Amino acid sequence: MAIKKKYEDLITVGGPASSNLENSILTLNKAGFKKVSQRAPLMRVTGDWKPMIGTLHGDITLDFAELEGNTKITITVVAAVDNAYALISSPGERIKNKFLEEFGKISLEPSSQVKPDVTARLAELEELRTNGVISDEEYSQARINIISRN
Structure with a gap:
């Protein structure tokens, strides 16, 4: 059974939360996350990172809040840490980076x-x-x- 560990980070981006929430849904789908869902009243988006091949598995939750004309995004990842790669780098951080790499591309389109x-x-x-x-x-x-x- 996999041991799961929680990883959390906070980023601030420009623009309204509703726009960034929509961009995040596109981002997660483009980045290859599965089961992407939105809970609009909570300003929350979730997705699963479970590729067919590979040992990196986890879930991502994005919570959005307006902050002085910008958007504060709380990124929470719960990822399996029971493999040798977890000793080299945080699986949660690697899943977060999969999202952020694609989010930067979509935000600039x-x-x-x-x-x-x-x-x-x-x-x-x-x-x-x-x-x-x-x-x-x-x-x-x-x-x-x-x-x-x-």
């Missing part, structure tokens, strides 16, 4: 609800970060500022 100038400014900002003109921290703060103004 143009949307019909986003004004074209916002998309262009986000692309310029990404280019500045890629070229080393601004740090990751400066990028994150500027991105939040751009998104929260629209």
Whole structure:
């Protein structure tokens, strides 16, 4: 029987919680999570990470809350830790990263609800970060500022 361990993290992203909740549902589906479900009254999304091949298995729960024009997302992962890979890195953190890698891609995709100038400014900002003109921290703060103004 697998031993499960809880891993929790908190992130803050720009934009309204309802929009980020919808993006998270798309993200979990695109990233390969199964049984993705939403509990709208609780502002909660859940999904299972159980690939056909591999030893990394677990469940993810995302709780959303409005925070000064931004969204606070509490990420809770319960993952099996009974394999040798758990000694190298946290299975919960690895499952969280599967979500965050895809969430970053979806959050930057143009949307019909986003004004074209916002998309262009986000692309310029990404280019500045890629070229080393601004740090990751400066990028994150500027991105939040751009998104929260629209």
